[in-house]
Amino acid sequence: MAFDNVYITAATRTAVGKAKRGSLVNVRPDDMASAVLAEVCNRSGIEPGQVEDVSIGCAIPEQEQGMNVARVAAIGAGMPDTVSAMTVNRFCSSGLEAMSIVASKINSGLFDIGIAGGTESMSMVSMPGAKVSPNPRLSIERPDVYIQMGNAGDNVAKDFDISRQDIDEFALNSNLKAAAAIEAGKFDEEITPLDLPQGGKFDTDEGPRGDATIEGLNALRPAFAASPKNGFHTAGSSSQMSDGASAVVMMSQKGLDDTGAKPIAKFLSYSVAADSPKYLGPAQLVAIPKAIEQAGITLEEVGLFEINEAFAAVAIHVTRELKLDPDKVNVNGGAIALGHPMGCTGAKLSTQIIHELRRRNEKYGVVTMCIGGGMGAAGVIELLN
Numbered sequence: 001m002a003f004d005n006v007y008i009t010a011a012t013r014t015a016v017g018k019a020k021r022g023s024l025v026n027v028r029p030d031d032m033a034s035a036v037l038a039e040v041c042n043r044s045g046i047e048p049g050q051v052e053d054v055s056i057g058c059a060i061p062e063q064e065q066g067m068n069v070a071r072v073a074a075i076g077a078g079m080p081d082t083v084s085a086m087t088v089n090r091f092c093s094s095g096l097e098a099m100s101i102v103a104s105k106i107n108s109g110l111f112d113i114g115i116a117g118g119t120e121s122m123s124m125v126s127m128p129g130a131k132v133s134p135n136p137r138l139s140i141e142r143p144d145v146y147i148q149m150g151n152a153g154d155n156v157a158k159d160f161d162i163s164r165q166d167i168d169e170f171a172l173n174s175n176l177k178a179a180a181a182i183e184a185g186k187f188d189e190e191i192t193p194l195d196l197p198q199g200g201k202f203d204t205d206e207g208p209r210g211d212a213t214i215e216g217l218n219a220l221r222p223a224f225a226a227s228p229k230n231g232f233h234t235a236g237s238s239s240q241m242s243d244g245a246s247a248v249v250m251m252s253q254k255g256l257d258d259t260g261a262k263p264i265a266k267f268l269s270y271s272v273a274a275d276s277p278k279y280l281g282p283a284q285l286v287a288i289p290k291a292i293e294q295a296g297i298t299l300e301e302v303g304l305f306e307i308n309e310a311f312a313a314v315a316i317h318v319t320r321e322l323k324l325d326p327d328k329v330n331v332n333g334g335a336i337a338l339g340h341p342m343g344c345t346g347a348k349l350s351t352q353i354i355h356e357l358r359r360r361n362e363k364y365g366v367v368t369m370c371i372g373g374g375m376g377a378a379g380v381i382e383l384l385n
Contacts, residue, residue, distance in 0.1 A: 001270055002294040005253050006103040007263035008381070010043035011351040012036050012192045013246035016205045016339040019122035023202045024243035026123075027194060029058070029065040032245035033073035033119035039192040040115060040247040041077075046259050048078060051249075052111035054085035055101045057094025057118035059342035061087050064124045073119065089343070092310060093272070093369035093377040094118055095246060096346025100270035100379065102250045112255035117247035118344035127241070144278040149372055150224030150233055152280035153311030157232035159279075160317050164232055167312040168217040171237035171336050174309060178333025179210030186332055190355045207240045208337040237312040242339030246347040265354050268364075268380040269294035275374045281314035283376030284368050285321050292366065295380040302328070302380075303362025306349040308369045309334030318368070331356060345369065350381060357383040 014032055017024030024032070033056055041048050056070035070085035090097040095118030102114035134146045147155075157167060181187060182205060193203035222231020223238065249261070256263060271294060273286035284307070292299055305328055307315040319329050332338075332352065335345065346369050353365040368378040 001104065003103045003107045003267055003269060006106050006267045007251045007256060008265040008267060008354065009249045009251055009261040009263055010040045011190065011248045011354050012040050012043060013190055013348045013351045014194055014244045015191050015203050016207060016242045016244040016341060017202065018206045018339070019241035019243055022206045022243065023196060024123065026197050027243065029119045029121035029124065029245065030069050030073045030076055032194065033069065033117065034076035035194055036117060036192050036245045036247040037073060037077035037079065037115060040249050044249040044261050046113065046261055048083065049080045050259060051079060051083050051113055051115055053102065053105065053114045054083060055088050055098035055114065055116045056085065057088045057098040057343040057346060059089060059091050059094050059120060060125045060127065060129055061089055062125065062130055064121060065119065069119060091372040092308065092342050093346050093371045094343035095348065096350065096367060096369055096377055096379050099248060099250070099267060099347060099350060103267045103270065106250060106252045112252040112258065114250050115247055116250060116347060117245065118347045119245035120341035120343045121243045122241040122341060123243050144276065145373065147278060148224060149280055149310065150238060152278060153313055154224055154232045155278050156281055156317050157313035162313045162316050166316055167232055167237045168214060170312040170316055171217055172212055172214050174330065174333045174336040175209045175212040177331065178208035178337035181332035182208060190351050205338050207242065207339040208333060232313060233311050237336060239310045239335035239340035242341040244339065244341035244344050244348065246344050246351050248347055248350060263384050265384055266382040268382050270377070270379045272375060272377040277374035279374055280310060280372070281317055281370040281376060283374060284318050284370060284378060287376045287378040288322060288366060288368050291378040291380050297364055302364045302366050303360065304331065304353055304356055304365040305329045306353045306365070306367045307334065308340065308345055308349065309336045310340060310370050312336060314370045350379065353381060354383065
C-alpha cells in the first residue's frame, strides 16, 4: 500500500539487552514501551494528549506483555486515559506492521497523530508461548506450518546454495560492523536510556562481539538440525534472543499544522507477501520490489537496506537474489550482532535507518522483515531535509 503524506516526526529505541542474561532481564516490556512512548512525544514536541491512537507490535502478547500491552504502556507513559491503544502481532514484523496500521489510518482520515512501535521481553515471556498447542490435524497434514525458525533458516541455506562459510563470514561482518558503530557512537542519538532496577542507566546494545573471528564461528556446532552435519546456522550466525522497545510518531499534514511538529521522514509504502512456511525469508523477494514500486521509486534509488538478520542465510539470499549492493545492506550490523527483540524489531530498524540516512545524506531506505509462517514484509522510508 502506498501512503499519501504520512510523516514521521520522531523515532527512538532502547538499547537492546541480551535475553535471560543481560541488563534488561528484570525490566518489564510494558515499562520499556512506556519509556520510548514518553520520549518520542518529547522528541516530537507534542503533548501526550495530542496522540489519538497507539499501535505497539508484540510477537508473544501474553504474560508480562499480555492484557493489551500497548494500552498498559500508554498509561504507564503518562498518556491521558483518552488515548486509545492496540497490540499488533505479525510475529517478527509486528513493529513494522504497527507502523503500517497507523499510516493506513492516517491515510484514510481516521486520525492525524499516532504512535507506532514495538516491545518484546524474551527474558520474561516464555518462547514461543506459555502453552504451545499446535492444531492436531495440521500437525499431520501441514507440519511445515509449525516448523522451528532455525530449521526454516537452514532450509533457505540448503535449497538456495548458501554455504556454511558464506553464513559464518556474514555473521562475522555483522559483529564487526555493529561493534564499530557502537565505538563510533552512531546509535547514541537514537537511544532512549532506561533506568535499571539494580541502579544505573542502560544505553548501549549488549550483543555485538567485536572480538569475533572466523575461526571461532567455524568451530561452533549447528544449532537446529537433527544431525549437526546437515545443519548450517549456529548460535553465532543466528539472531540473538533480546529485550527492547521502540516507538515512532506519525502524522498527517494536518497533524503537523496543528502541533507545529517538524517532519524528519515520510513513510511511503508497505507490502507483505507469503511463500511456503518451510522457508524463512523468500517472501521478501516479492514484498521488497512491490513496496518500492508502490513508493514510486526504483531499486537503484534506495540508499540503504535494513534486512533483518533472523538467520544469516535469510539476509544473504535476499541480497543475492535482488542483486543488492552489499555496501548498502545492514551497514551497522544486524540482528546477529545487535539482537532481535521480535515485536520491536521492525520499528527499531526503522528508527535506525532514519538516523543512518541522515548521516549518509541518502534519501530512501527500505526496512524488510522475514516472518514466521513463510511471510515477508517491507516498508519504504524517505528522509526529508
